[in-house]
Amino acid sequence: MDYVFKSQSKEATLKLGRSLGNVLQGGDILCLAGDLGAGKTALAQGIAAGLGISAVVTSPTFTLIQEYAASSQGKSLRLVHMDLYRLQHPEEVEVIGVEDAFQIDAICLIEWPEIAKDYLPEDRLDILIQGSGEDTRVLTFQFQTEGWQKRLEQVLSEYPQRG
Ligand SMILES: Nc1ncnc2c1ncn2[C@@H]1O[C@H](COP(=O)(O)OP(=O)(O)OP(=O)(O)O)[C@@H](O)[C@H]1O
Numbered sequence: 663m664d665y666v667f668k669s670q671s672k673e674a675t676l677k678l679g680r681s682l683g684n685v686l687q688g689g690d691i692l693c694l695a696g697d698l699g700a701g702k703t704a705l706a707q708g709i710a711a712g713l714g715i716s717a718v719v720t721s722p723t724f725t726l727i728q729e730y731a732a733s734s735q736g737k738s739l740r741l742v743h744m745d746l747y748r749l750q751h752p753e754e755v756e757v758i759g760v761e762d763a764f765q766i767d768a769i770c771l772i773e774w775p776e777i778a779k780d781y782l783p784e785d786r787l788d789i790l791i792q793g794s795g796e797d798t799r800v801l802t803f804q805f806q807t808e809g810w811q812k813r814l815e816q817v818l819s820e821y822p823q824r825g
């Protein structure tokens with residue numbers, strides 16, 4: 663299934679991210695795809711805010727993986743933010759330990775996830791952000807399970823700009 667959301671500004675993308683962050687739970691894996699400057703990190707910043715993280719979230723382009731302490735519904739967990747842009751070969755996904763982050767107490771956000779496709783579980787949320795510069799962004803959320811559908815309905819009720 664998929665849902666389409668539209669965002670007219672960075673602030674709107676942050677707001678959508680916050681609503682999404684509010685419904686996330688440990689074990690969730692979110693793949694954020696889209697060209698350079700599409701708004702993957704902006705969405706990640708909103709998600710982090712929704713998870714009660716006050717640290718500044720930037721693209722972990724040089725560190726590849728950045729971890730934050732988070733909380734969701736009173737439970738403490740980790741937000742693991744990855745950016746795989748600099749990887750050249752799928753084997754590097756194993757070397758840097760992408761799969762090690764798939765733990766029940768961690769929410770994983772993966773920017774530039776394409777190179778890791780063979781390592782990703784089916785139960786995940788794929789988000790494609792289209793548009794750049796000052797364009798309106800079109801965010802397509804794709805998922806396979808009812809669990810994601812229920813949670814995204816909740817996001818939709820807080821952020822009605824649906825495409
Ligand atoms: N609707 C929008 N949503 C998100 N960002 C927007 C929007 N409109 C304009 N922008 C601008 O687009 C840029 C998005 O940058 P961001 O770092 O989030 O992109 P990215 O997809 O993570 O890029 P990279 O692949 O380089 O990591 C910011 O400069 C932001 O101000």
Ligand SMILES: [Mg+2]
Pocket residue numbers: 702703721745773
């Ligand atoms: Mg980024």
